[in-house]
Amino acid sequence: MPSQKDNEAQRAREDLFENLAKSSMIGIYLVQDGKFVFGNPLFERCTGYRIDELFGVDCLALVILDDKPVVRENARKMLKGESASPYEYRFRAKNGELKWVLEMVTPVQYQGKHAALVNFVDITERKWVEEELRRHRLHLEELVEERSAELRQANTVLYQEIAERTRAQEAVQKLNEELEQRVQERTRALQAKNTQLEDMLRQLREMQQQVITQQKLASLGALTAGIAHEIRNPLNFVINFADLSAELIQELRDVCAKPAENFASDTWTNLEDILFALDQNVQKIIVHGKRADRIVTGMLQHSRGQPGARAPTDLNALLAEHVNLAYHSLRAQDTSFQITIETAYDSSLGLAEVVPQDIGRAFLNVINNACYAVRTKYKELGEGFRPVLAVRTRNLGDAVEIRICDNGNGIPSDIHDKIFQPFFTTKPAGAGTGLGLSISYDIIVQEHRGQMTFDTAVGRFTEFVIALPKRAP
Amino acid sequence: MHVLVVDDEADVQLLFQQRFRRELRTRQIALHFALSGEAALAYLEQSDAVPIRLVLSDINMPGMNGFELLRTIKARYGHIKVFMITAYNDPHNHQAARQQGADDYLAKPLDFVALRQKIGAL
Numbered sequence: 010m011p012s013q014k015d016n017e018a019q020r021a022r023e024d025l026f027e028n029l030a031k032s033s034m035i036g037i038y039l040v041q042d043g044k045f046v047f048g049n050p051l052f053e054r055c056t057g058y059r060i061d062e063l064f065g066v067d068c069l070a071l072v073i074l075d076d077k078p079v080v081r082e083n084a085r086k087m088l089k090g091e092s093a094s095p096y097e098y099r100f101r102a103k104n105g106e107l108k109w110v111l112e113m114v115t116p117v118q119y120q121g122k123h124a125a126l127v128n129f130v131d132i133t134e135r136k137w138v139e140e141e142l143r144r145h146r147l148h149l150e151e152l153v154e155e156r157s158a159e160l161r162q163a164n165t166v167l168y169q170e171i172a173e174r175t176r177a178q179e180a181v182q183k184l185n186e187e188l189e190q191r192v193q194e195r196t197r198a199l200q201a202k203n204t205q206l207e208d209m210l211r212q213l214r215e216m217q218q219q220v221i222t223q224q225k226l227a228s229l230g231a232l233t234a235g236i237a238h239e240i241r242n243p244l245n246f247v248i249n250f251a252d253l254s255a256e257l258i259q260e261l262r263d264v265c266a267k268p269a270e271n272f273a274s275d276t277w278t279n280l281e282d283i284l285f286a287l288d289q290n291v292q293k294i295i296v297h298g299k300r301a302d303r304i305v306t307g308m309l310q311h312s313r314g315q316p317g318a319r320a321p322t323d324l325n326a327l328l329a330e331h332v333n334l335a336y337h338s339l340r341a342q343d344t345s346f347q348i349t350i351e352t353a354y355d356s357s358l359g360l361a362e363v364v365p366q367d368i369g370r371a372f373l374n375v376i377n378n379a380c381y382a383v384r385t386k387y388k389e390l391g392e393g394f395r396p397v398l399a400v401r402t403r404n405l406g407d408a409v410e411i412r413i414c415d416n417g418n419g420i421p422s423d424i425h426d427k428i429f430q431p432f433f434t435t436k437p438a439g440a441g442t443g444l445g446l447s448i449s450y451d452i453i454v455q456e457h458r459g460q461m462t463f464d465t466a467v468g469r470f471t472e473f474v475i476a477l478p479k480r481a482p
Numbered sequence: 483m484h485v486l487v488v489d490d491e492a493d494v495q496l497l498f499q500q501r502f503r504r505e506l507r508t509r510q511i512a513l514h515f516a517l518s519g520e521a522a523l524a525y526l527e528q529s530d531a532v533p534i535r536l537v538l539s540d541i542n543m544p545g546m547n548g549f550e551l552l553r554t555i556k557a558r559y560g561h562i563k564v565f566m567i568t569a570y571n572d573p574h575n576h577q578a579a580r581q582q583g584a585d586d587y588l589a590k591p592l593d594f595v596a597l598r599q600k601i602g603a604l
Contacts, residue, residue: 237569238542238569238570241569241590241591242491242569242590244590244591245569245590245591245592246491246493246497247591248591249497249501249591249592249594250497250500252594253497253500253501298591302591306571309571309572
C-alpha cells in the first residue's frame with residue numbers, strides 16, 4: 010500500500026506535470042496501451058480535437074496511412090532507448106487540414122502504469138515553407154534546367170557555329186594559301202613573261218634600229234644616185250675642159266717658144282711663169298675633178314640599180330684573190346712596206362651562193378682598211394712594229410665566217426657607231442671617200458642577209474667578223 | 483667621117499669641137515650636133531646628103547631618151563653606128579644598151595683618148 014505521504018508526492022508531481030503541460034509551448038500528449046490518455050491545450054489546438062474526444066482512440070488514428078509505419082517504428086526505438094532523434098510525420102486535423110509535426114517519445118509512469126510521453130512541435134508552416142522552397146527550388150531547378158538546356162542547345166549551336174567558322178576559316182586560310190601560291194606562280198609567270206617581253210622588245214628595238222639604218226641607207230642610196238648622176242655631167246665638163254686647157258697651154262708654150270726672139274727675154278720669162286702657173290692650176294682642177302669622180306663612183310656603188318647575179322662561189326679562193334690584190338696595190342704604192350699575212354682557210358667551207366663581185370668588193374674594202382691601219386701604225390712606230398694581217402675562214406654549217414684581223418691601232422670607242430655610216434672616214438682629206446665600210450656593210454647585211462661586226466682594242470687590233478649564209482634567202 | 487653628137491647640154495658641142503680640133507682641121511672628122519633625140523632624127527631625115535656614120539648619144543635626155551633614139555636609128559638606118567654616152571655607168575645600163583643594138587658604151591666623164599681610138603677603129 011502506498012503511504013499517504015507517497016500519495017501526496019505522487020499527486021504533487023502529477024499537478025506539476027499537468028500545469029507544466031497546460032502552459033507548455035509545445036504539444037504534449039500521453040499514450041497508454043496504444044491509446045490517447047492525455048493531451049495538453051496545444052495538442053488540442055493543433056489537432057482540432059478536444060482530448061476527451063480522443064480518449065480511448067488509437068494513438069495512430071490521426072496519422073496518415075503512409076506515415077504510420079514511420080511513427081510506429083521510431084516511437085518503438087525511442088521508447089527502447091535505441092534512438093534519440095526526433096521524427097517527422099503527417100496527420101490529419103479535425104478540420105481535414107494536413108499537419109506536419111516533429112515528435113519525441115519518452116517512456117514514463119502514468120497513474121502507476123507504463124505510458125509514453127509524447128511532445129511535438131507543429132512544423133507545418135516550416136514544412137510549407139520548406140515545400141514552397143522545394144517547389145521554388147524545383148521550379149528554379151527546372152528553370153535552370155531549361156536555361157541549361159537552352160544554354161546547352163545554344164552552346165551546341167555555338168559549338169557547331171564555331172566548328173563551322175573554324176572550318177570556314179580553315180577553308181579561307183587554305184584558299185588564301187592557294188591564292189598566295191597562285192599569286193606567286195602568276196608573279197613568277199609574269200616575271201618570266203616580262204623578261205621574255207623585255208627580250209622581245211630589245212630584239213624589236215634592234216630590228217627597228219636595223220630597219221631604220223636600212224631605210225636610211227636605202228633613201229640615202231637613192232638620193233646619192235640622183236646626185237651622183239647630176240654631178241657627173243658637169244664633172245665631165247670640168248675634167249675634159251681642164252684637160253683641154255692643159256693641152257692648150259702646152260700648145261701655147263710650143264707656139265710661143267719657137268719664135269722666142271719675138272719676145273723680149275724678160276717678157277718671155279714672165280710669160281713662161283704665167284703658163285707654168287696656169288698649167289699647175291689646170292692640173293689641180295683635173296686632180297680634184299677626178300677625185301670628185303671617184304667619190305661619185307663610190308656613191309653609185311651604194312645604189313646599184315640591179316642586184317648582181319648570185320653564183321656558187323668558193324669564198325676561200327675569192328678571199329685569197331682579194332688579199333693578193335690588196336697586197337699588190339699596197340706594194341705598188343710603197344715598195345718598202347712589209348706585211349706578214351697569216352691565212353687559215355677552212356677547206357670544208359664548200360660553195361656559197363653569193364654575188365662574187367660584190368662580196369669581193371666588200372673583202373677588198375675591209376682588207377684595204379686593215380692594210381691602211383697597219384701602215385699608219387708602222388709610220389708611227391717604225392721598224393719596231395711588225396704589221397700582221399690575219400685572214401681566217403670557218404665553216405658554220407649553214408653559213409661561212411670570215412675573220413679579217415689587223416694589229417693596227419684599233420678603232421676608238423667613240424666612233425664605233427659611225428664607222429658604217431656613209432662618208433665617215435678617219436683618213437685625211439682626199440685619201441678616203443668614207444664609203445668603203447658603208448658599201449661593205451650594205452653588201453654583206455642588206456644584199457646577202459649576212460652579219461658584219463667587229464672587235465677592236467685601241468692600240469692593239471681590229472678584227473672584222475663577216476658571216477655569210479651559204480644559201481640565198 | 484660625119485659624126486652626130488646628141489646631148490641636151492650645149493657645152494658638149496664646145497667640148498667636142500675642142501677635143502677634135504686637129505681632126506676637124508684635117509677634116510678627118512666632121513661634127514654635127516643635136517640637143518635632143520627628136521632633133522637628131524629630124525637632122526638625119528633632112529640631111530640625106532650628109533653621110534652620118536656615127537651617132538654619139540646621151541641616154542638621159544628630156545623627151546625622147548637615148549635608148550628610144552638608139553632603137554629608131556637602128557630600125558631606120560642600119561648602117562649608122564651608135565655609141566651610147568652616159569653617167570649611168572652600171573652593168574645594167576650597159577647590158578640594156580648592148581641588147582638594143584648599141585655598138586659601144588662610154589661613161590662620163592668621157593675619156594676622149596679611148597673615144598678617138600674607137601672612132602679610128604670604125
